[in-house]
Amino acid sequence: MNPIDLLSLPFMQRALIAAVFIGLAAPAVGTYLVQRRLALMGDGIGHVAVTGVALGLLTGTSPTWTAVVVAVLGAVAIEVIRERGATNGDVALALLFYGGLAGGVFITGLAGTGAASLQGYLFGSITTIDAADVIVTMVLAAIVLVTCVGLAPQLFAVAQDQDFARVAGLSVRFYNVLIAVLAAVSVTVAMRTVGLLLVSALMVVPVATAQQLTRSFRGTLTSAMVLGMIASLGGLLLAASAPAGTNVAPGPTIVLLALAGFVVTWPIGAWLRRRQRLTAPFPADPGDSPLDHVDTAEHPHVHGPDCGHIAVRHGDHVDYVHDGHRHAPHDEHYDEH
Amino acid sequence: MTDVVRLTDGAVAIDGRPVLRGINLSVASGDFLALMGPNGSGKSTLVKALTGLLPLTLGSLELFGTDMDHFDAWSRIGYVPQRPGAASGVPASVWEVVAAGRLGQRRLFRPLTRADRLAIDEALEIVGLAHRARDGISRLSGGQQQRVLIARALAGEPELLLLDEPTAGVDLTNQRALAATLGTLKQRGSTIVLVAHELGPLAPLVSRAVVLRDGRVVRDGEPLADHGVPHAHHDQWEDADGDGGHAVRLSGPLEGRTQ
Numbered sequence: 001m002n003p004i005d006l007l008s009l010p011f012m013q014r015a016l017i018a019a020v021f022i023g024l025a026a027p028a029v030g031t032y033l034v035q036r037r038l039a040l041m042g043d044g045i046g047h048v049a050v051t052g053v054a055l056g057l058l059t060g061t062s063p064t065w066t067a068v069v070v071a072v073l074g075a076v077a078i079e080v081i082r083e084r085g086a087t088n089g090d091v092a093l094a095l096l097f098y099g100g101l102a103g104g105v106f107i108t109g110l111a112g113t114g115a116a117s118l119q120g121y122l123f124g125s126i127t128t129i130d131a132a133d134v135i136v137t138m139v140l141a142a143i144v145l146v147t148c149v150g151l152a153p154q155l156f157a158v159a160q161d162q163d164f165a166r167v168a169g170l171s172v173r174f175y176n177v178l179i180a181v182l183a184a185v186s187v188t189v190a191m192r193t194v195g196l197l198l199v200s201a202l203m204v205v206p207v208a209t210a211q212q213l214t215r216s217f218r219g220t221l222t223s224a225m226v227l228g229m230i231a232s233l234g235g236l237l238l239a240a241s242a243p244a245g246t247n248v249a250p251g252p253t254i255v256l257l258a259l260a261g262f263v264v265t266w267p268i269g270a271w272l273r274r275r276q277r278l279t280a281p282f283p284a285d286p287g288d289s290p291l292d293h294v295d296t297a298e299h300p301h302v303h304g305p306d307c308g309h310i311a312v313r314h315g316d317h318v319d320y321v322h323d324g325h326r327h328a329p330h331d332e333h334y335d336e337h
Numbered sequence: 338m339t340d341v342v343r344l345t346d347g348a349v350a351i352d353g354r355p356v357l358r359g360i361n362l363s364v365a366s367g368d369f370l371a372l373m374g375p376n377g378s379g380k381s382t383l384v385k386a387l388t389g390l391l392p393l394t395l396g397s398l399e400l401f402g403t404d405m406d407h408f409d410a411w412s413r414i415g416y417v418p419q420r421p422g423a424a425s426g427v428p429a430s431v432w433e434v435v436a437a438g439r440l441g442q443r444r445l446f447r448p449l450t451r452a453d454r455l456a457i458d459e460a461l462e463i464v465g466l467a468h469r470a471r472d473g474i475s476r477l478s479g480g481q482q483q484r485v486l487i488a489r490a491l492a493g494e495p496e497l498l499l500l501d502e503p504t505a506g507v508d509l510t511n512q513r514a515l516a517a518t519l520g521t522l523k524q525r526g527s528t529i530v531l532v533a534h535e536l537g538p539l540a541p542l543v544s545r546a547v548v549l550r551d552g553r554v555v556r557d558g559e560p561l562a563d564h565g566v567p568h569a570h571h572d573q574w575e576d577a578d579g580d581g582g583h584a585v586r587l588s589g590p591l592e593g594r595t596q
Contacts, residue, residue, distance in 0.1 A: 153440060156433070164486075170440060216473070
């Protein structure tokens with residue numbers, strides 16, 4: 001089946017719409033989680049949400065909604081534990097994660113539906129979502145997006161410096177809980193695409209990729225959202241256009257594509273950072289009297305803009321760096337700086 | 338005219354242990370007050386209590402004539418915390434950090450106004466970092482980062498500026514830049530309260546010094562400049578008697594000259 005035919009199939013169109021919204025929303029929340037050094041929080045919420053899905057399967061209600069409720073409760077619990085600052089807070093989080101996962105598998109067993117029905121939520125099944133699911137996905141993702149972008153100044157400030165934010169009159173607790181709830185909502189929205197066990201990847205990996213090349217928060221947020229959307233659309237299309245007979249799951253493909261983006265970007269980022277460090281201006285000497293004047297020995301090489309040596313600004317002139325020396329042009333010779 | 342800050346018989350405890358006791362402190366509009374004292378004397382705790390970050394266990398605090406419980410004019414206060422040690426997980430530009438200082442003026446879900454942008458640019462100008470606005474904050478030196486935090490507080494155009502150890506770990510060049518900034522603010526009539534271990538270049542600006550020792554105020558009055566005393570650049574607070582019998586020394590008169 002060629003790609004054009006594929007796009008005309010209704011289930012594929014629904015999947016594409018869901019992929020766009022989730023690809024944008026997950027990294028938007030993820031940026032704030034990474035900023036708070038809570039990159040694994042999405043993973044933790046994902047584990048807790050498994051219990052929510054299982055409760056839905058057991059009671060015969062929509063697993064999406066039970067997952068939203070349980071994930072929000074779990075996220076708020078994580079935030080409370082974090083705020084209390086218990087010394088072994090990470091252990092408390094681990095208890096919550098494993099409790100969520102074990103509880104989910106246990107309850108699914110009680111429901112008698114077996115592991116197969118849970119699998120779709122654990123690893124995603126984007127091509128099976130129906131029209132109602134797409135609308136729920138769009139609405140929830142849109143709420144997440146509007147909040148993350150619209151309240152960006154407040155959320156940024158609270159994560160950057162809590163004390164300052166409090167003195168600026170912000171309710172720090174409200175914004176902390178808000179981020180936790182947004183994270184929980186995006187986890188449950190994204191569970192249909194990439195699955196609960198991989199959802200954290202879609203929240204974190206595009207952010208890690210974006211910040212290889214960005215210097216500002218806004219730049220990171222925007223490019224993470226674009227990268228997330230490219231990964232989720234691209235992964236879905238890649239999986240769908242796999243040759244007949246092979247079984248390529250969209251969820252893992254999306255995550256692997258996002259990771260590939262990081263692998264490609266990281267060396268560029270490392271190179272840029274190194275270059276920036278090497279060419280950062282040397283601070284001008286603050287002393288009142290000039291340092292002793294030291295000529296270089298006989299210098300066979302003429303330094304210039306294209307001489308191949310790194311040129312670094314130093315106060316009002318340029319130093320050329322080579323072999324551990326800094327040579328500054330002075331009349332007909334060079335000075336050691 | 339009401340005092341900007343009025344703390345009456347204030348006590349602060351951290352985790353149940355009393356740190357500050359019996360503090361009476363009034364700051365009048367236009368004061369440039371230095372909170373001084375040895376490590377552990379409660380200087381930073383007092384500043385945090387004045388911002389409301391630490392609750393009083395006893396006593397009462399009024400800001401701009403309003404009791405702290407009902408205070409909500411947060412945009413009148415600018416707070417400069419001690420430089421955070423750990424960088425955040427996502428890069429942020431200098432401009433973005435300073436822009437956070439406008440939060441007190443901004444309404445939810447609204448973009449920056451023209452006035453916001455002007456205030457941000459001016460704050461960066463005052464601390465002399467306008468040319469670094471687009472750089473990542475982590476690329477700046479410690480002293481420059483401290484100046485960014487001051488610019489953030491200035492962007493909110495506060496009437497009262499509270500600074501927690503702005504000169505700690507900052508070299509002399511940056512301390513002079515800081516003194517120039519605070520001098521500008523003082524001329525504009527801002528009220529400034531800062532915690533300092535040593536005044537250094539700030540000395541000529543300080544109109545009043547409050548010395549804490551072991552959580553109590555042991556001296557409150559004009560800073561004593563000592564003329565003609567050699568080696569006058571070390572402040573020996575640790576040696577000051579609690580009874581105020583010793584002349585508390587601040588700094589030489591020439592020290593604060595900028596460039």
